[in-house]
Amino acid sequence: MTLGLVTVLLLLGLLAALAQRRPDRPHRAALGTGWRQLRPLLLRLPLALLAAAFLITLLPEEAVVDYLGESSGWQGVLLASLFGGLLPGGPAVSFPLVLVLIDEGAGTAQLIALLTAWSVLAFHRVAAHELPTLGGRYTLARLLASAPLPIVAGALAGALARFTAAGL
16 A cells, blocks of 8 residues: 555544544435545546557557657657647546556656646636636736746656655
């Protein structure tokens, strides 16, 4: 078990014990809410993982390593940032794709930049929601202010990876 899973399980146990002490015992309502949130993922996530696995067979491993590998450096971080901003869909699309890219040899800094750009820039959400709702001036200001974030996150992730690899 990973440390993250152990932490989540400990928190779950603690919260369940605290909820058990409450007079209204909200377990049944929490279980119902959890099931309603999990149900859509039970079909989407396996299909997304399968689709990502099929997609990666179209990309040669050498291309992933050349463009998004650790040795791609700043160019890989910039490319991953652009790709992440253009990547459509929600977490059921992006996370399985990142899992496959990890297996194909993509670098840590590059994937952190990709995920950060996907979550912060998301041009498909900008076009569909932000521009029509908030207008061009606000959207442009937010995009300009947010544009460096994937690059900064990739740089920090790369530095952290080097720091931990050095055993410091």
